[in-house]
Amino acid sequence: MKGSQAIIKSLTDEGVDVVFGYPGGVLLPLYDVIYDSDLKHILVRHEQCAAHAADGYARASGKVGVCIGTSGPGATNLVTGIATAYMDSAPIVALAGQVGTSMIGNDAFQEVDTIGITMPISKHSYQAMEPSEIPQMIRSSFYIARTGRPGPVVVDLPKDVQEGELDYPENITIDLPGYKPTKKGHPLQVKKASDLILNSKKPVILAGGGVIHSDSSEELKHISELIGAPVTTTLMGKSCFPEDHPLSLGMLGMHGRKVSNMIVDECDCLIAVGCRFSDRTTGDVTKFAPNAKIIHIDVDPAEIGKNVAVDLPIVGDAKIILSHLIRVISQSKSHKTHDWVDYVSSFRAKCMPRLSFEEMPLKPQQVIKEISEAVTDETIVTTDVGQNQMWMAHYFTSMNPRRFLSSGGLGTMGFGFPAAMGAKVAMPENDVVAVCGDGGFLMVCQDLATVKEYDIPVVVCVMDNRYLGMVFQWQKLFYEERISHTKLKAMPDFVKLAEAFGVNAYRVERPGDMKETLQDALKSGEPSLIDVMIDPNEILPMVPPGCGLTEIVGEYKVERENPDEIPYRPSAKETGGD
Amino acid sequence: MDELRSHIISAIVMHRPGVLQRVAGLFTRRGFNIDSITVGPSEQEGLARMTIISTGDDKVLEQIIKQLNKIIEVIKVRDLNADGTVTRELCLIKTHATSERARSEIIQYANIFRGRIVDVGPENLTLEITGTPDKIDALIDLLKGFGIKEVARTGPTAISRGSKTI
Ligand SMILES: Cc1ncc(C[n+]2csc(CCOP(=O)(O)OP(=O)(O)O)c2C)c(N)n1
Ligand SMILES: [Mg+2]
Numbered sequence: 001m002k003g004s005q006a007i008i009k010s011l012t013d014e015g016v017d018v019v020f021g022y023p024g025g026v027l028l029p030l031y032d033v034i035y036d037s038d039l040k041h042i043l044v045r046h047e048q049c050a051a052h053a054a055d056g057y058a059r060a061s062g063k064v065g066v067c068i069g070t071s072g073p074g075a076t077n078l079v080t081g082i083a084t085a086y087m088d089s090a091p092i093v094a095l096a097g098q099v100g101t102s103m104i105g106n107d108a109f110q111e112v113d114t115i116g117i118t119m120p121i122s123k124h125s126y127q128a129m130e131p132s133e134i135p136q137m138i139r140s141s142f143y144i145a146r147t148g149r150p151g152p153v154v155v156d157l158p159k160d161v162q163e164g165e166l167d168y169p170e171n172i173t174i175d176l177p178g179y180k181p182t183k184k185g186h187p188l189q190v191k192k193a194s195d196l197i198l199n200s201k202k203p204v205i206l207a208g209g210g211v212i213h214s215d216s217s218e219e220l221k222h223i224s225e226l227i228g229a230p231v232t233t234t235l236m237g238k239s240c241f242p243e244d245h246p247l248s249l250g251m252l253g254m255h256g257r258k259v260s261n262m263i264v265d266e267c268d269c270l271i272a273v274g275c276r277f278s279d280r281t282t283g284d285v286t287k288f289a290p291n292a293k294i295i296h297i298d299v300d301p302a303e304i305g306k307n308v309a310v311d312l313p314i315v316g317d318a319k320i321i322l323s324h325l326i327r328v329i330s331q332s333k334s335h336k337t338h339d340w341v342d343y344v345s346s347f348r349a350k351c352m353p354r355l356s357f358e359e360m361p362l363k364p365q366q367v368i369k370e371i372s373e374a375v376t377d378e379t380i381v382t383t384d385v386g387q388n389q390m391w392m393a394h395y396f397t398s399m400n401p402r403r404f405l406s407s408g409g410l411g412t413m414g415f416g417f418p419a420a421m422g423a424k425v426a427m428p429e430n431d432v433v434a435v436c437g438d439g440g441f442l443m444v445c446q447d448l449a450t451v452k453e454y455d456i457p458v459v460v461c462v463m464d465n466r467y468l469g470m471v472f473q474w475q476k477l478f479y480e481e482r483i484s485h486t487k488l489k490a491m492p493d494f495v496k497l498a499e500a501f502g503v504n505a506y507r508v509e510r511p512g513d514m515k516e517t518l519q520d521a522l523k524s525g526e527p528s529l530i531d532v533m534i535d536p537n538e539i540l541p542m543v544p545p546g547c548g549l550t551e552i553v554g555e556y557k558v559e560r561e562n563p564d565e566i567p568y569r570p571s572a573k574e575t576g577g578d
Numbered sequence: 579m580d581e582l583r584s585h586i587i588s589a590i591v592m593h594r595p596g597v598l599q600r601v602a603g604l605f606t607r608r609g610f611n612i613d614s615i616t617v618g619p620s621e622q623e624g625l626a627r628m629t630i631i632s633t634g635d636d637k638v639l640e641q642i643i644k645q646l647n648k649i650i651e652v653i654k655v656r657d658l659n660a661d662g663t664v665t666r667e668l669c670l671i672k673t674h675a676t677s678e679r680a681r682s683e684i685i686q687y688a689n690i691f692r693g694r695i696v697d698v699g700p701e702n703l704t705l706e707i708t709g710t711p712d713k714i715d716a717l718i719d720l721l722k723g724f725g726i727k728e729v730a731r732t733g734p735t736a737i738s739r740g741s742k743t744i
Binding site: 115116119120123124127144176177178179300301302304305306 | 591592596599600603607637640641644645647648649650651652653
């Protein structure tokens with residue numbers, strides 16, 4: 001068969017049912033095979049959206065997402081999406097066309113060094129030089145993308161390699177002697193960790209995206225209840241632990257919840273699972289968790305000790321290690337942290353952030369509150385980047401893993417909408433809502449054509465503040481209100497914009513209207529956009545860069561000054577016998 | 579812990595195009611210092627041995643090794659302990675040598691350093707010397723007086739002493 005046929009066969013054999021792509025000259029052989037293949041191809045309107053959609057598909061489903069771009073500009077347009085997936089460890093395979101092998105290096109038409117450009121932003125990359133290499137390359141790419149610490153893999157496909165003949169092998173063996181991710185944690189380290197935990201009085205768990213990748217939400221919940229440890233998450237970890245759980249503290253970090261930042265400062269044992277201690281999570285590292293012994297569980301040994309000094313590392317898969325820890329801890333005598341849990345829950349009750357605001361213009365908190373009320377635990381929400389993202393991260397109550405998708409590491413404006421598109425394609429049964437900024441959505445709005453054409457019923461909520469809100473906030477707080485190029489003076493009417501694409505659109509301006517409008521949009525079963533006019537002057541709680549996590553600037557508005565929440569007490573059984 | 583030291587890192591990598599770029603790119607991207615890097619085939623077919631000399635504190639060294647290990651085409655990495663390691667570098671030195679006296683002196687130095695004269699011209703001599711980087715530095719210093727026209731050094735390569743392998 002031909003190289004191009006082998007590519008499609010390999011994808012199908014990997015279980016791929018849909019790809020997001022955009023054709024071009026060197027991809028003609030491949031697209032000619034796609035023409036009569038069963039593989040569903042979604043023609044995006046910009047390659048960046050193909051990469052983000054593949055990423056959203058992967059994050060929502062746990063399966064590997066696939067995107068395709070042509071050589072040169074097609075490949076460079078994929079780059080932002082590949083880097084986004086790399087920073088957040090999302091498993092995608094990016095197929096890029098390349099000029100014929102005899103032309104490589106001659107600055108041929110639409111030639112770029114895709115491998116060179118993507119080397120620092122991909123987990124691995126391959127360039128096929130012979131058609132016969134294709135089956136093994138694609139098999140290995142998927143294997144590398146989804147195992148260990150997941151990440152994007154790039155496959156560069158020269159035109160003549162797509163056209164050449166090969167014998168498709170019966171058996172494909174993966175031969176990667178330099179790639180053996182550790183799964184099981186070292187038993188001695190696990191034992192030491194359990195001793196540390198059992199000797200602590202104020203344990204806290206910090207859960208990152210690794211908990212989601214390793215599918216260990218159940219284990220996380222089990223261990224937190226077993227040892228009486230409240231759970232805070234990174235942005236990437238959000239949704240891995242139900243945020244209505246009495247032990248949930250919400251997100252930690254620069255825009256974290258007050259209770260998280262304060263409790264991490266106070267804890268004496270921090271159990272970090274599948275996170276990389278990014279500067280957005282830790283604040284000034286020298287002031288991070290100053291009273292705690294830190295246990296760090298991660299599949300990537302290079303993350304251990306990279307940003308924060310760790311007392312006890314355990315390298316391996318979070319699911320396996322957490323189960324192991326649970327087994328070891330369950331065998332030992334009771335672990336009493338009741339005082340700590342009571343203390344944390346009453347503190348938490350006192351600083352539940354305020355969501356309810358009746359005024360006009362609409363406060364973003366009120367919008368997020370109504371979004372929370374309109375959706376179910378199974379709704380997948382994506383965010384863009386900026387204030388819209390941090391409002392969602394801070395105020396939205398997320399319940400289930402893979403139901404909150406956001407560009408954390410790279411902070412890519414324009415991620416939210418195409419990621420939602422990919423998520424909806426992966427999970428057609430789930431409602432999908434993208435919460436975007438007006439600036440970020442405008443960067444990718446052309447793909448309204450895609451959701452219309454393929455009838456992908458996502459609902460885009462544009463948090464319309466006519467500002468690059470997050471940068472505007474920093475200018476107000478740290479640059480003497482010198483508002484340099486963050487006011488979006490000329491912006492489209494988003495309702496008309498959506499309608500121009502044939503997409504239903506609504507506008508929301510007053511408190512109380514968001515919930516119903518969103519529910520209507522979701523019920524319509526059609527792609528929709530809601531233009532939400534919000535107050536641009538609402539400031540998010542934040543820790544200024546370079547400060548410790550407790551140094552939150554401004555007033556932290558709370559829902560109730562005198563809460564009457566009943567303290568949570570894990571049952572005797574859950575704490576391993578009393 | 580924070581003391582800067584020179585480290586000899588030996589890595590077995592797949593002998594494929596692009597591997598050197600991946601390794602070198604990693605060093606620049608992560609701000610690791612790289613003093614020299616040498617690559618050549620190893621004892622196993624399809625695998626090459628890379629020797630990297632880098633300066634950094636222990637934390638940096640740990641990161642270098644872990645990050646190198648993450649490269650799919652890197653199979654093994656070891657920080658070679660300087661005492662238990664044989665380190666050698668090859669150097670070619672082209673010097674001015676017009677007078678009889680200069681020529682005989684240069685030849686004598688070459689002998690003392692167990693080097694060889696590998697090329698002779700009417701106005702120059704080219705020496706070949708193998709040794710530890712220190713020894714080569716010393717010879718270059720001595721020859722400076724005659725006027726060095728060109729120096730070509732391979733950068734050090736290394737292997738552990740005794741039966742130990744990486
Ligand atoms: C592609 C890209 N360019 C620039 C930035 C820097 N940046 C971060 S947040 C932000 C403002 C985003 O504005 P908007 O999309 O309107 O969201 P808002 O903060 O107003 O909710 C900018 C410009 C970025 N993160 N990504
Ligand atoms: Mg905005």
